[in-house]
Amino acid sequence: MGHHHVTSADIAINGDHLDPSKVSKVKTAAMVIAAIGTLVSIYLLFVGSEKTRGTYAYSWLFAFYFFLTLSIGGCFWTLLHNVSNSGWGTSVRRTFENLGSTYPWMFLFGIPLLFPQVQQYLYEWMNIHREAHGSVKEHLHHADHLLYNKYWFMNLPFWYARVIFWGVGLSLVIIGLRKLSTAQDTDPNPGTARLFKARFHSTYTLIIFALTITFTGFDFMMGLDYKWFSTMWGVYLFSGSALNSMAVIILVCAWLKSQGHLKHVTTGEHFHIMGKLLFAFTVFWAYISFSQFFLIWYAGITEETSYFLIRNTGNWNTAMIFLVFGHFVFPFVILLQAWLKKNPKALSIMAAYTLVMHVLDHYLISIPERGISLGNIKPGVFGEIQPAIPGAFWGDILAFVTIGSAFIFFLLRAIGQHSLYPNRDPRILESANLSN
């Protein structure tokens, strides 16, 4: 008790910078793996045998969207911190921004999904649209009445326009907010102008964030089965995104602290709050994912149940039941403890565990569709409809390692670019002396 009261004398006047040599090896390794992996992936997606092209498209989508949720979550925490006029997190806010700033880069990994060669294995509705000679709408009127009714939303020009907007919109938001924040670090007269500006601009841009997390989920994931829909889909993906980006933030902050950074400005109190957010979103994820299941299970409507029918078949069922305990019950009970949340090391273990569960969650979101869709599109190549395509698993690992390495590279790059905390923010002392 009675810990040292942090004053402006404790704040590094020119900021707290990461020594580039400390991470240069990891960064280079991550970049090399990502570059080689990307080249191999381009081969597998566009040149390889049709069987690998088809199965690897799903691997790529899974890995792409998994890491995209982490980046989107970084944007979310930045926006939320600004818009809620928070003081507690000023000393960790730069980590929010750094994580969010990986978004433009991570979105680039979605470029393969813009090519019809890849789309043909993922999105059956696009195939039906592309079959049309002349008017698509006229074609759909006869070919598939459901797609005819959904045409106003599910049509190729609008799909491409939306995807470009998701990529550009949130990128501009996070780049702008991060610039505003980092410009403060070197300003001889920092003042409060940037704080209020960030708060103001975070209000309406929060809407862009909400649209992005919801509709990237619709356009990339829900579109895998155009007959299926869930009104909870967007909020379901959001809950996982907010939860696991907080896990990444905790890991980064704990790592920086163990390297002797963020000294004086972060204490167990900050980890306590971040741990509480991790706990809160563990519960929120469970609440939302159960609500989605419950509504669909109770109503028993054919178009809606397909999602869970596929995932309750064969070994997917074991994984889904494991998710209930592994993603909710276990972390819920563990994270109830206050001491654990105040201890950066113990909390990091839980954050890493949460991320592993997020991998499983997203694997179950994207991959079970593969055997069904591919068996539907080309049974001659991929075999009849089946729960899983043998051997396709290795592609999932390759895609995950590739995009994961790129994620690590861009995150470390962002961390090394600026001071590790906003050292001239007017609220830095308030945050450093946090007690909750």
Add this chain to the structure above:
Amino acid sequence: MSTTRKRVYGYLAEFKSASALYKAAEKVRDAGFRKWDCYSPYPIHGLDGAMGMKRSILPWFVFFGGITGTATAFTLAYTTQVVIYPTVVQAKPANIFSVPAFFPVMFELTILFSGFTVLFGLLGLIQLPRLNHPLFASKQFHRATDDAFFIAIEARDPKFSPNQTKELLSSIGGENIELVEEED
């Protein structure tokens, strides 16, 4: 008329501000007193730490209260809808796999039982409700709900001494120091 011998409750000292109270509490804590308390019109952040208070046992009560709620709800729903009177709704199974239908009830009873344990556990631990408190005998104490900050050190504390405790309180900034005697 007989002479009345009143029991001494302890010393009551007033402090100027919340921060003065906080700093004084740290000194009383460091002096090793156990039976004492702070009184303030509003909650003061971190005062529990300044007073050296141990973590409450209440969370454990609530944890087990919550578990009891979950178990009660599950048993209630499972026994009635699966064991005694299997209820088939929309061709859904009446076995352990109908458990999702019980989740809302399990959730609600977990919350309800936790809430009850919080309320009644708290009342038990702080020994409320009670009809009277010895400090009510003090003429100035009512200001603890208005504009004054107090520390009271009880006479039953082993470290209590009529002179030294009074000196301690005045040395750490206590004013209007008063020896409170219990009313008959």
